[in-house]
Amino acid sequence: YELTQPPSVSVSPGQTTSITCSGDKLGKKFASWYQQKPGQSPVLVIYQDNKRPPGIPERFSGSNSGNTATLTISGTQAMDEADYYCQAWDSSTVVVFGGGTKLTVL
Amino acid sequence: EVQVVESGGGLVQPGGSLRLSCAASGFTFSSYWMSWVRQAPGKGLEWVANIKQDGSEKYYVDSVKGRFTISRDNAKNSLYLQMNSLRAGDTAVYYCARAKEGQLAAYYYYYMDVWGKGTTVTVSS
Numbered sequence: 001y002e003l004t005q006p007p008s009v010s011v012s013p014g015q016t017t018s019i020t021c022s023g024d025k026l027g028k029k030f031a032s033w034y035q036q037k038p039g040q041s042p043v044l045v046i047y048q049d050n051k052r053p054p055g056i057p058e059r060f061s062g063s064n065s066g067n068t069a070t071l072t073i074s075g076t077q078a079m080d081e082a083d084y085y086c087q088a089w090d091s092s093t094v095v096v097f098g099g100g101t102k103l104t105v106l
Numbered sequence: 107e108v109q110v111v112e113s114g115g116g117l118v119q120p121g122g123s124l125r126l127s128c129a130a131s132g133f134t135f136s137s138y139w140m141s142w143v144r145q146a147p148g149k150g151l152e153w154v155a156n157i158k159q160d161g162s163e164k165y166y167v168d169s170v171k172g173r174f175t176i177s178r179d180n181a182k183n184s185l186y187l188q189m190n191s192l193r194a195g196d197t198a199v200y201y202c203a204r205a206k207e208g209q210l211a212a213y214y215y216y217y218m219d220v221w222g223k224g225t226t227v228t229v230s231s
Contacts, residue, residue: 032213034151041201041221042143042151048215085151089207089216094165095141095153 001090003052003098010104011076019101021069021086022041032068033062035102037082046071073103081105108132108220110185110202115225122192126225128185128202133220136160136180139205141218142187144198144227152198155187156205169195174191192229199224 011017
């Protein structure tokens with residue numbers, strides 16, 4: 001099972017941006033999203049498609065339908081510049097990550 | 107504080123072995139699935155292995171099957187990864203992560219909510 005993400009996305013500060021993650025019938029699985037800043041460990045920002053862990057700002061939201069899961073960041077801030085990875089569980093590959101998307105805040 | 111701390115990384119020659127450890131604290135270790143995830147230099151995240159709470163179920167990515175073994179000692183709140191027959195392609199930062207899993211509305215979920223800082227494994231002659 002494979003998850004496909006765009007390699008890079010750019011956004012201006014204060015704007016809304018979306019990062020997509022595509023996989024066969026992904027909408028029938030639960031998607032999670034991780035943020036990783038340079039030199040740091042990944043941090044869970046969305047789980048079960050649209051839930052935020054404690055401490056994650058409300059500007060992070062998620063959705064999942066059809067073949068695509070989407071991470072949306074509203075009012076993007078400079079501190080949101082990072083790599084973002086989607087992840088799902090599949091019976092064939094168990095845990096799978098997308099290739100990652102580098103978010104640049106210009 | 108809930109945390110996991112990896113150790114045991116280092117430089118090893120191709121064909122060699124290494125054992126990684128992960129010490130958990132601040133939560134009931136025996137209640138959680140645990141995972142190892144790695145990241146090669148400049149590359150993305152790659153799941154390596156999972157182990158169930160009681161160690162009765164273990165899963166591996168195809169590229170490490172037969173070479174790596176995940177295990178745990180709940181009495182010591184510790185997770186391990188025994189890595190044998192190491193290859194240059196195994197060079198990476200290895201992260202230990204706590205996982206949450208279950209079933210909701212007929213769908214299964216598995217995600218990792220607590221990550222360590224990682225330990226670096228370099229396979230080179």
